[in-house]
Amino acid sequence: MDTLFTLYRQRLNLQDATFIRIEHVDATVAIVYRVILHCKKQCILKICTRPKDYANELCFLKYFENLLPVPKIIQTVEPELSIYGAILMEYLPGALISPANFTENLAFEAGSLLARVHINRVPGYGDLTQPQTLSTNPQSYFYTKFKEGLSECDNYLPQELLEQCLQYFDMHLDLLLAVDGPCIVHRDFRAGNLIVCNDKIQGIIDWSAARASFAEEDLCFLEHGSWPINHITKESFLTGYASIRLIPNYNAIMPLLRLNRAIAVLGFTFKRESWKNELSYLYEYNLRYLETLFKKTK
Numbered sequence: 001m002d003t004l005f006t007l008y009r010q011r012l013n014l015q016d017a018t019f020i021r022i023e024h025v026d027a028t029v030a031i032v033y034r035v036i037l038h039c040k041k042q043c044i045l046k047i048c049t050r051p052k053d054y055a056n057e058l059c060f061l062k063y064f065e066n067l068l069p070v071p072k073i074i075q076t077v078e079p080e081l082s083i084y085g086a087i088l089m090e091y092l093p094g095a096l097i098s099p100a101n102f103t104e105n106l107a108f109e110a111g112s113l114l115a116r117v118h119i120n121r122v123p124g125y126g127d128l129t130q131p132q133t134l135s136t137n138p139q140s141y142f143y144t145k146f147k148e149g150l151s152e153c154d155n156y157l158p159q160e161l162l163e164q165c166l167q168y169f170d171m172h173l174d175l176l177l178a179v180d181g182p183c184i185v186h187r188d189f190r191a192g193n194l195i196v197c198n199d200k201i202q203g204i205i206d207w208s209a210a211r212a213s214f215a216e217e218d219l220c221f222l223e224h225g226s227w228p229i230n231h232i233t234k235e236s237f238l239t240g241y242a243s244i245r246l247i248p249n250y251n252a253i254m255p256l257l258r259l260n261r262a263i264a265v266l267g268f269t270f271k272r273e274s275w276k277n278e279l280s281y282l283y284e285y286n287l288r289y290l291e292t293l294f295k296k297t298k
Contacts (some may be wrong), residue, residue: 008045011077019045021196029053030208031084034091042091043074047084053208054085055129060184060207061089068116069203088140092205094197099228101196109201109232110194111240114218117204119245120184122212128184138176138214142171146260152267156275157287164294165263172256180248181214189218190226218248220257225285262286 017085019037022044024238031047048054065069071089097106124134125141135141138162142187146169153162186193187209219225222237229237241247265286268273276285
């Protein structure tokens with residue numbers, strides 16, 4: 001990494017800058033630095049270890065530059081065989097949303113911002129960086145992603161549990177025919193990706209997972225433990241959303257979406273070999289959800 005780091009300094013003309021690694025539990029894929037320039041101005045350098053993440057981040061930061069509070073792009077380093085793609089972007093002052101600072105006002109603003117993401121309609125489902133591959137069928141796109149996650153859980157979860165997951169998914173897949181899409185979705189819209197300062201949201205970060213999908217997929221995060229939420233702030237969030245667009249009637253499909261989310265997260269922890277250590281809390285939460293879901297359906 002030392003050689004690569006020198007290369008980023010040279011490519012971005014940052015030889016005199018100070019780099020401070022941003023370490024937090026959610027920084028599991030990208031490598032992120034706060035960069036302090038010689039003039040004391042601050043920036044963020046996000047090094048994307050996967051080319052797809054780089055392409056997504058670049059695509060959606062550009063798309064929403066004048067539509068939503070997102071960091072402005074300063075410079076980029078294209079991915080090559082010997083170097084990860086990287087984006088030098090604007091530094092947004094503030095802190096991530098936490099239980100201590102999540103007020104009703106912030107909940108309302110977060111909900112309205114999510115709705116402003118979803119009002120951006122697109123011609124199909126899938127990868128917006130490759131529009132020629134978009135599908136008009138939400139089932140095929142969603143099923144492919146689910147099967148990927150399920151395969152990552154193989155040899156880690158009991159076979160009986162995996163079979164229950166697949167059976168439940170197949171039985172309820174037709175619910176996707178009535179979803180609210182296709183539109184742009186963030187696919188990681190949660191407290192840990194919103195920067196706030198003085199009770200105002202300064203920016204939505206981490207667009208590496210964004211896709212053309214359906215609105216309910218983002219609303220799954222509201223129900224699946226990704227927000228420090230109670231009944232008051234949840235009501236404020238949904239009121240904020242409804243101030244921009246109609247809230248999808250997502251109750252019937254939520255168990256399916258939460259199943260998909262649980263499998264995706266579990267698969268990620270197994271693939272990263274972090275399910276027993278730094279991401280054990282995610283492993284335990286999502287495994288408990290699966291066990292509870294199938295107790296309810298028996």
